[in-house]
Amino acid sequence: MVKISDVAREAGVSVATVSRALNNLDTVRPDLAEQVHRAAAQLGYRPNTLARNLRKQSTLVWALIISDIENPFFTAVARGVEDTAQQNGYSVMLCNSDEEPEKESRYLSVAGQDRVAGVILSPHSASTNVSALGRIPLVVIDRTLNAPFDVVLVRSRLGAQQATKHLLDEGWQRPACITGPRDAETATERSAGYLQALEGTGIEPQVQYQRFRSAEGAQATAELLDGENPPDSFFIGNASLALGVLAELAKRGLRPGVDVGLISFDDAPWAPFINPPISVVAQPAYDIGVQAAQLLVQRIAHSGPQAPREVNLATTLVVRESSQRNSH
Amino acid sequence: MVKISDVAREAGVSVATVSRALNNLDTVRPDLAEQVHRAAAQLGYRPNTLARNLRKQSTLVWALIISDIENPFFTAVARGVEDTAQQNGYSVMLCNSDEEPEKESRYLSVAGQDRVAGVILSPHSASTNVSALGRIPLVVIDRTLNAPFDVVLVRSRLGAQQATKHLLDEGWQRPACITGPRDAETATERSAGYLQALEGTGIEPQVQYQRFRSAEGAQATAELLDGENPPDSFFIGNASLALGVLAELAKRGLRPGVDVGLISFDDAPWAPFINPPISVVAQPAYDIGVQAAQLLVQRIAHSGPQAPREVNLATTLVVRESSQRNSH
DNA sequence: TTGTAAGCGTTATCAT
DNA sequence: ATGATAACGCTTACAA
Secondary structure (H helix, E strand, O other): OOOHHHHHHHHOOOHHHHHHHHOOOOOOOHHHHHHHHHHHHHHOOOOOHHHHHHHHOOOOEEEEEEOOOOOHHHHHHHHHHHHHHHHOOOEEEEEEOOOOHHHHHHHHHHHHHOOOOEEEEOOOOOOOOOHHHOOOOEEEEOOOOOOOOEEEEEOHHHHHHHHHHHHHHOOOOOEEEEEOOOOOHHHHHHHHHHHHHHOOOOOOOOEEEOOOOHHHHHHHHHHHHOOOOOOOEEEEOOHHHHHHHHHHHHHOOOOEOOOEEEEEEOOOOOOOOOOOOOEEEEOOHHHHHHHHHHHHHHHHHOOOOOOOOEEEEOOEEEOOOOOOOOOO | OOOHHHHHHHHOOOHHHHHHHHOOOOOOOHHHHHHHHHHHHHHOOOOOHHHHHHHHOOOOEEEEEEOOOOOHHHHHHHHHHHHHHHHOOOEEEEEEOOOOHHHHHHHHHHHHHOOOOEEEEOOOOOOOOOHHHOOOOEEEEOOOOOOOOEEEEEOHHHHHHHHHHHHHHOOOOOEEEEEOOOOOHHHHHHHHHHHHHHOOOOOOOOEEEOOOOHHHHHHHHHHHHOOOOOOOEEEEOOHHHHHHHHHHHHHOOOOEOOOEEEEEEOOOOOOOOOOOOOEEEEOOHHHHHHHHHHHHHHHHHOOOOOOOOEEEEOOEEEOOOOOOOOOO
């Protein structure tokens, strides 16, 4: 393996000059720099990242710790992070905490140990302990933390309110809300928006808090429909829940967009293609990733203490057929 | 930051002994080892991964380079790889090549540069150049490479044949095949299985080669249905295509499982939940990840030249409603 | 502007 | 079984 001293010999300069030239430090004479670059190219020199890391006590790698890699929302976020990282010379190590606190803390610990340059985290809970990171810059996404860090959020509540209002505007009379567990901020923000939309309408709110999974969506739907005051439409807190709702409705022969109204959070890949196409509240997932990455780049650059920043992004109401009346 | 020499002083031994004790090399007296561990714990010693990497010229990180992070198949693979890596003390850096050769080669280059301990790759094409990896162990998945490496594959052709035969057994008369582009091995293997199933039946095969995307699935369906010999059923090469097919069928008022038969490769999360539930050829995606990871662990352990191994996994036919006649 | 040399914190070799 | 000590390949004071 050709190293820096080989390049130095070939170029007839010292290793320090080679290092400076290769890192484009403008304290080196242009012609010498040129000479060094030629020598490096000729010998096929590849800097040894490992040595560089040890010397600088840091790497050019980010850790992106997300809570569910099988959720299309997070994969879109990941693409945003990755593209932006790339542009800034970083690689990203994608870690899937699978909503398990132990996995999450192990990844946090590995990130600290490996001296990654920065971390982007969608925390399992607001009380997630990030002390293992030491002074490594951190950006939080999707949910807030009980500590002052840069964070990128979406206005979930507003999106939920708009979706529910849309249901009402379409003429549905009794919308219900099926969302995630009470201890998930994303879940409660969405039900809060739903409740806001119902304020002053005289409609009695019905909210089901379940885990963000298909089976639970089906079960919640069944309970609501079998209840005293069966809803005629649904605002659903995420795409997995929506699948379960759809299955239960199909089982009962209830057609979305005709017999029942339906709108869901998150624009899953399947939403536009199934029958009928599903109306959704789309989150700017890719952009969340980009914004978080940009905050991280800045945080790394100005490593001094700096007030935490918060970025809030808007959702988009995408009206397809499932939320309309008599669309068939 | 407390380092190995601090532990050495605290324990009253040399740094060499500390290193040996901490790495559980049984060449150290038990009581001394005990003493070292206590000292390390007391001081809160955390080994510096960066120094270790430089010294060993390798890391405890794998690169997993997949071609599409938004494809549920690959995310399931990723989970299998990650869990197994974890168990063996490795972290995994997930890289999304997005089917772009340039991204793929950049990741290959970063992996080589960063001296990762091993790489698992779903190559964009059979001629992907992996020379940037040097002697870093490599395991290939999903598609083969024009070079002798360990590989984990699925018996796609057999799965496709079974699916098509199932369509025939259900009484469908003219199944068509919609699959990926001709230069994708996974695509052609699936059409090959379809063709095999039709051999000797007197049925005229109809195959559409398209990109693995929803829009193309819709278009192919339209072309087939508007053709001279419209099919009465479809064997579809992957889940994205299937979404497009479903959309086109809905547009024409054709109901899967009643007016038309339908079975698709890949058990997407939405497949069981939509109306009607979709029959599929399920790939053992998680297990592919596990197997690939295990091959990699072994390859790393026995770094000497060793004959490449090939693991072939079977698909599972999952019959739901879309492939049946008169299921309603 | 350039060169010399001192680390960065381990692991591994070689004596003892 | 243990201890000194030389790498690993780079970056960066400090000196010139």
